[in-house]
Amino acid sequence: MASLPVWYGCDWPSGRIVAELPSLSASGPLSRRLGTFTTLSLSLDLGAQSPGWVAATQEGRALLVACIDDVPMWAGVVLPRDRGSARTASLTATTPEGYLARRYTPDLAFTGSDLSSIAAGVLATVQPTVPCLDIASTPTGMVDDRIYRDSDDKTVSAALGELMALDGGPEWTIDPVWAPSRTGFRLTARIAPRIGSVSAMPTAVFDFPGPVTVYAEKSSYESGQGATVVRATGAGEGDTRAVSATLTSPLVAAGWPVYEYRWSPGSDITDSSVLDSHAAAALALLQSGASTWSLTASVAEAPALGSEWQLGDAVRLLVQPGTSFGHPDGADVTARCWAWELDPAAGTVAPILVEGT
Template identity: 55%
Template sequence: MTTALPPAPNLVRPYNISWFGCDFMTGEIIAELPSLRLSGSLDRRLGEYTSATFDLILDRAPSNWWAATQPGRAMIVGVWDGAPGWAGYIPPRTRGSSSTVSITASTIEAYLDRRFTGTLAYTQTDEALIAAALLGVAQAGLSCLDVDAPITGTLRDRTYADSDDKTVYSALTELMGVEGGPEWTIDPVWNSGRTGFRLLARVRKKIGVQDASPQAVFSMPGPVTEYAAAESYEDGKGATRVLATGNGEGDQGRATSDLYQSPLPGWPVYEYRFSPSSSITSKTVLNGHASQAITEMAGGTTSWTMTARASRAPHLGTEWSLGDNVRLSVTKGISPGHPEGVDVVARALGWSLDPAADTISPILVEGG
């Protein structure tokens, strides 16, 4: 994320996205796809995969469009402001008598759900090394994938058995979900010759920049057209007593965490039991999941959503990125739900961009 000053209020910067069809194995560009049309929005989530749909208009497509969109062999990459901002490999494609070809692309995180961990075992090993080893399984079959996972200083025990049929994606999801677990994401970047792209898997304690006074400010009045704060104490979103469970059946055979209680006084008892992974047998690991859950759920959850005019809002990729802190500022007296106004700094754990509608929606979590 850059440290550039926020744009002038009247500056309009639309997202003009150039699309490229690439070899998924090497990342090399096969063809530019100027007639590729996005249907709906592009989405990103930290440590999760999303999908997008496209239509390729054939009478304006390059002659090698077939190879540039071949399911399983190709990925598409979107570039704006000179930098790649979204990439997805292509599982399905539909073509026939229509003059358009329908394509669905899933972000690269989804590929990890098609690779299995095999048998791996780690004792008191830095969590970044465990994550790097899991990503290395996928890297062995995808030559354009690079791994950037500096040591975090947190040691963990993990065992993965091939017979558990656990995917790399589910193993990384579980590791990220433990208390203080490492975050991860996969970003497209230009290769050294700018003839294609590399896929950079990053592992950090926290992805992005968590500035207490971020320069990316979404304001209302201003580019923000609507916002909402969803407050919930529903099952799975609020609890005062948490138990994490693992492998086995019945009280004697099932691995469980300690029972974690909320430190907040005055609340009725709300119980929550969950299984972060059926293959976990370590009480220490389960305790980590339960401790994280009670920390997040004791007071309930609040998630902020907003919709802003993308061309007038802080620009994605240059002024803020996935995992960064951003600010939502709502002037006092204009919002019925918050008559006192809003001034909240929260992490963007996801985003949704619709260039055609000129809208962008950061997905914000306070204290995330």
């Protein structure tokens, strides 16, 4: 069974520890996802809590950090907090990625800039008011021109999401780490062509039967999950609307049906070349359909999260022949961990693996 988290209530956005919260417990697993936020409901036993808990859990001002074996694994900003005559207070916290949906891009212009540099430049506008935020950026090798206007009311998270959705665009996530002084925590925003390590033969192998107690494959060609012809649209209406080229998968020539998909990656995009990039990225993902593998494994027996694998890494699921009704001949899948859930109380870890990313 995994060690139970040690919870800290910190000042947001400085990251300074206000109080340790020994009676704080999560109602579900800790979870992380690439390029977006997760939320967590928690309960605080006020009868067993030490002084300082009020400031350490203040809605809008507190950052909760969970450490397992002294490693920061999860952080979230407290948004609602309910308390009263009852012995317990209820909290809900959202990972820092969610905070970026509450911040808007100012007037910015980038010319011939690497896509990671654009993402870092957009995110840097938040830093003056979030002093615990650091940015680590790795170039993508793809350059572009971008203009952001305050009047467009585009959130920082939306801007980062649009860049991530481009063909060759950067992925991003925000990790909690100890501050060098150990009096608080820093938040490191990682921006890179790929978050994590991608290998055809990953060292982290999950076996079924074995550490993996249950797994499932979800495959879909529903709308938005699969398509062989795509077109991206942008700003404007009718004949003046910006559109991408219509891209067709080679699968159509090989006999596949035509499944069309049209969408707007950004209503303010006026450059057709940007829309072409969105369309190319979408076709690469959609033409084979969506295939996601979920699994639940014993923390004590599975490869260790944080040391042997982490968010964005490629991991391997090995299903032995004759052990699964859904895959009677077995399965050998290597896919990226797009998200994970960790339940220390249950002693389980559950990576979500997405093929083709």
